[in-house]
Amino acid sequence: MPTHRRSFPGDPRELHAARRWTRAMLDGHPRSEDAALVVTELGTNAVVHTASGHSGGMFHVALTVSPLAVVIEVTDSGTSDTSPQAQRPTPESTHGRGLGMVAALTNRLRIQGGAPGHTITAELDAPLRCQEPMPQPARAQGLLP
Numbered sequence: 233m234p235t236h237r238r239s240f241p242g243d244p245r246e247l248h249a250a251r252r253w254t255r256a257m258l259d260g261h262p263r264s265e266d267a268a269l270v271v272t273e274l275g276t277n278a279v280v281h282t283a284s285g286h287s288g289g290m291f292h293v294a295l296t297v298s299p300l301a302v303v304i305e306v307t308d309s310g311t312s313d314t315s316p317q318a319q320r321p322t323p324e325s326t327h328g329r330g331l332g333m334v335a336a337l338t339n340r341l342r343i344q345g346g347a348p349g350h351t352i353t354a355e356l357d358a359p360l361r362c363q364e365p366m367p368q369p370a371r372a373q374g375l376l377p
Contacts, residue, residue, distance in 0.1 A: 233298040242279050242289030242309065250275045250293060257295050258302060263356040266337055267295065267302050270354050273334050278308035282350070301339075302356045310349035 236257045240246040254271045258264035271293055278284040278291035289309045296303040331352075335341050340355040 233296050235294055235296045237292070237294045239290045239292045240275065242284035242286065242291055244276070244279055244285075247272055247275050247279070250291075254293070254295065254304075258297060261297060261302060262358050263302050266356050267304055270304050270334050270337060270356070271306065273331070274304070274306035274352050274354070277331065277352075278306060282308040283311040284309040298358075300358050302358075304354045304356070305351055306354075307345075307351040308349050310345070310347050 238250075238253055240250050251268045251272045254268045255264055258267055261267070275291055275293070279289075283289050284291040286309075291309070292305075292307040294303075294305040294307075296305075334352075334354055337356070338354040339357045340353075342353040344351050344353070
């Protein structure tokens with residue numbers, strides 16, 4: 233399984249580059265759009281809540297790809313006072329939904345690390361392919377003129 237790695241400057245404008253890079257690395261994979269959303273949300277958390285968003289800060293993305301799954305790892309630069317966790321925001325809250333959305337979208341989510349940096353690993357299983365071929369329209373089968 234190939235693993236693609238890239239580091240991004242901790243600037244909110246770089247989140248678009250991270251999303252675009254993720255789509256390019258997963259071109260044609262059935263979970264590429266979901267993976268791009270996960271990278272954007274986790275990258276946003278790194279930039280907003282950790283030293284990744286400070287001057288000279290970085291966040292790091294690793295994508296391990298197979299036909300069966302995509303494993304995404306986003307590592308921040310640390311020094312956050314809190315550990316990442318899904319929140320329960322009120323309807324009026326303007327933030328706090330990202331990690332909960334990632335948890336709902338992924339099949340497995342793991343958070344590791346501490347003050348020197350957190351790595352969040354999100355796994356997206358690929359959808360199962362149909363075992364039986366789709367029926368062909370009558371015209372394609374040669375039954376209709």
